[in-house]
Amino acid sequence: MTAPDTVGYTPVTTLDPTKHGSIGNALPRVDGPRKVRGEARFAAEVPLDNMLYAALVYSTIARGRIATLDTSTAEAAPGVALVMTHRNAPAMAPPALFFTEPLAGGASSLPVMQDAAIHWNGEPVALVLAETQDQADHAASLIDVTYETEPASLSFDQAAAHARHPDNVMGEPPLLEIGDAEAALAAATHKVDRIYETPRHSHAAIEPHAATVMWDGDKLIVHDATQMLNATRWTLAGIFGLREDQIRIHSPFVGGGFGSKGLWSHQILAIAAAKLVARPVRIGLTRGGVFRITGGRTTTRQRVALGARPDGTLAALIHTGTVAMTTHNNCPEQFTFPAKHLYAADSFRLEQRVADIDMVANTFMRAPGESVGTFALESALDELAEALSIDPIELRRRIEPEKDPTSGLAFSSRHLVEAYAKGAERFGWASRNPVPRSRREGEWLIGMGVATATYPYYRMPGGAARITLTKDGHARVEMASHEMGMGTATAQAQVAADCLGVAPEHVTFEYGDTAMPSGTLAGGSSQTASIAAAVAAATRELVAQLLQLAGNASPLAGLQPDQVEPRDAGLGHREQPARFESYASILARAGREQVSAQADAPMPTEMGEHSMHSYGAQFCEVRVNAITGETRVSRFLGSFDTGRILNPLTATSQFRGGIIMGIGLALTEETQFDERSGRIMNPSLAEYHVPAHLDVPHIDIIWTGRPDPHAPLGAHGIGEIGITGVAAAVANAIHNATGRRIRDLPITLDKLL
Ligand code: MOS
Secondary structure, three states, X not given: OOOOOOOOOOOOOOOOOOOOOOOOOOOOOOOHHHHHOOOOOOHHHOOOOOOEEEEEEEOOOOOEEEEEEEOHHHHHOOOEEEEEOOOOOOOOOOOOEOOOOOOOOEOOOOOOOOOOEEOOOOOEEEEEEEOOHHHHHHHHOOOEEEEEEOOOOOOHHHXXXXXXXXXXXXXXXXXXXEOOHHHHHHHOOEEEEEEEEEOEEOOOOOOOOEEEEEEEOOEEEEEEOOOOHHHHHHHHHHHHOOOHHHEEEEOOOOOOOOOOOOEOHHHHHHHHHHHHHOOOEEEEOOHHHHXXXXXXXXXXXXXXXXXXXXXXXXXXXXXXXXXXXXXXXXXXXXXXXXXXXOOOEEEEEEEEEEEEOOOOOOOOOOOOOHHHHHHHHHHHHHHHHHHHOOOHHHHHHHOOOOOXXXXXXXXXXXXXHHHHHHHHHHHOHHHOOOOOOOOEEOOEEEEEEEEEEEEEOOOOOOOEEEEEEEOOOOEEEEOEOOOOOOOHHHHHHHHHHHHHOOOHHHEEEEOOEOOOOEOOOOOOOOHHHHHHHHHHHHHHHHHHHHHHHHOOOOOOOOOOHHHEEEEOOEEEEOOOOOOEEEHHHHHHHHOOOXXXXXXXXXXXXXXXXXXXXXXXXXXXXXXXXXXXXXXXXXXXXXXEEOEOOOOHXXXXXXXXXXXXXXXXXXXXXXXXXXOOOOOEOOOOOOOOOOOXXXXXXXXXXXXXXXXXXXXXXXXXXXXXXXXXXXHHHHHHHHHHHHOOOOOEOOOOHHHHO
C-alpha cells in the first residue's frame, strides 16, 4: 500500500492507514442498532397529525384516453376525503427529465395526471385519500374507468425493426467505431458472432416506494424514500412552482434502492392531493404499485462478434444491439460500456439503439448496462476460449490492454490480471476440466465458469459538507447524502474520523435531509468518493479556522494549513511531533463552544485525465440436474479490484449483495410484459423470483486492495460492480457442466431440457 492517497487531487490530510486507525477497519454499521431495535423510521412510518392515506387506481390500457371516469361511489364511501383525477388535480409542470439539467431528477418527462391521455398500462388515473389505508384501498376499487384505446407499440420485435439511435448514451455518442470492425471480423480466422438477450427486471427493494408529505402554508415537507435528495427537491420545485428553499426533503433511512428510489409519480400525486385537502398525506405503494408506476431494467437484444487470431488476440470487437425504451425518458441501458474499456482489439464497433415501447419509463438498476452488457461480452469470450482451446482466464490475460483501448487514456489503477490470479488460486480453478459435461455426481452435472466484472469510477460534481467540532472533542459532519442500506453512514464516519484525526466513535455523520449542505445522488457508485471529497475540502477549511483560533499562544503559532495535519484529536506539525495542540485546548483558549466549517467538493476532474474503472473476476461453480434441468449455484467467489476498501465488513456485504442480485439475473428474475396489452403480468414477489436463502451458497469475497492514486482516499464506489459478470460466470459454468450454451436470460430449467 505504497501508492499516494490523493495524487491528482488536492491533498488535505495524510490518510496513511498506518497512522490513523479508522479507514480499513471492519466497523459494524453505525445505524444497525437503531434498525434492529425498530427505531429507524422509514418514509411510510412517519406519523403526522390529521394524516390521510392514499391509494391509486392504475390504467388497464397501454395507450389511448380515459373515456369515462365515475368516482361518485368512491366519493361516498366511508372515510373518503378526496378523489383526485385529471379533472381536479392542480396544474403541475411536467417533471424535468434526468440529465436535462444538473439537478433534474424526473424518471419520465410526462405530465402527471394533467389530462385524459394514457401512456402506459399502469399509469395512475385516480388517487383516493381516506382516513385509513383500508378505506382508501376500498374506495379506489369502486372507481369505474372506461377507455378509448389507441394502437400501442408493445412488440419489441416490431419496434426493434425500426429502432433509433438515442440522442446520447449517458452523455456519450451511441456509436463508437475504431477501424473497420466488420471487415476485420470477416477476415478473421476464428470468430464468434452471437445474439444474447436479457429481459426486463424489477429492483425488488424490500421497502416499497413511499412518501409522507405535508404542506405548511407555502412550504412543503416530504419524508421520502430517495437516493437523490437534492435532485428531488429541485425537480419538485419546478413541478409545483416553488423555490427550493420552500421544500425540505427528509430521507434518513431507505430500505434498498438499487436505482429505483427516485422521483416517480406517487410523490408528485401525494403532494398535489395534500395541497387540495390541506392535510398531510401518506402514500405507500403496494408491491403491485411498485411494478406499475416505477420502472426497472429494460430488455436488451445484443450482438457480440469477436474476430480473433489463433492465439486469441482480437482483430475485431463488435458489440451492438437494441433495448426497449420510451419516448419520455432517456435510459438506454449502456450495455456497450464494458467493451469500451476491457480488452485490446484492433478494431471496434460499439452501437446502441432504442426501440420505442409504450411502457412505464425504464430506469437505472444496479449497474445499468454493465450488468447485462457483461453477460453478452463475457459469454462470447467464453465461447471464443472454447473454440480456440485456450483457458478463459489465459485468453483474458492475452487481451489485457496496456491503456484504455478506445479512449487511449492511461488507466488510473487496473489490476484485473492479479484479481484473476488470486481468485483462480483460491477457487481451485486449476481443477476445472475444460471439456464440457465431464464431471458428474449422480444426477448432477458440475461445472465451473468465470467472467470479468467491471464498473466505472464516477464522482459527481457538486456536493458540500459541513463539519462542526465541539469543545468536548466531538465532530459532527453534515451532508445531504443517502444511506439506503449500503453502509454509507458507517464508512463516512470512518472517513471523517481519519480526516479529522479523531476516533470514529467521536464522529457523527448526519445525512438524509435537504436542510444540510447539498449532497450528490447515491447513484453510479459515486457517493463514497463524492462525500469523501467534500469532507476533505471542509476539513481543509476547518484546519484554517482552527489555526486562526489557536493564535500566538499555541504550539501551532505561525504555522500554515499545509504544515499541519489533524491527528490525535488535534492539529500537529507534519514533521515536528512536539508541535501539537488538541482541538479541545484550541477551543478552550479561544473561549469557543464549537467551530464549524463548510466547503464545496472540488470539481471531479480526475475522470477526464485517466480511464477510471473498477474490475473483478467472478468465479462460479454450478450443479445442474441432468434430469430436471434445475441449476444450483454451489460455490461462488468474487475477486475485486476496486481501490482501497474503506470498511471490509460493509464492503463484503455490498459485493455479496451484488452477486446475489446477479444470481437472480442469471437464473430467475424476469418482469414479464404482455405484448398484447402492455400489462406487467407478475407484479409481486411471489411471481417475480429473487434468489432466496437456499438459492445462495456461501459467497467468498477477496480483493486486491490497491488504492487508486487518482481517487479521493484511493477508494472506488463498490455498490454496483458486484452484479456485473455474474450472469456470464453462471452461464459459462452451466456450459461447462452441461455442454449447453444458453444466450437468453434467465436460464430457467426449461431451457436446459
Ligand atoms: Mo444505481 S442503478 O446508480 O442506484
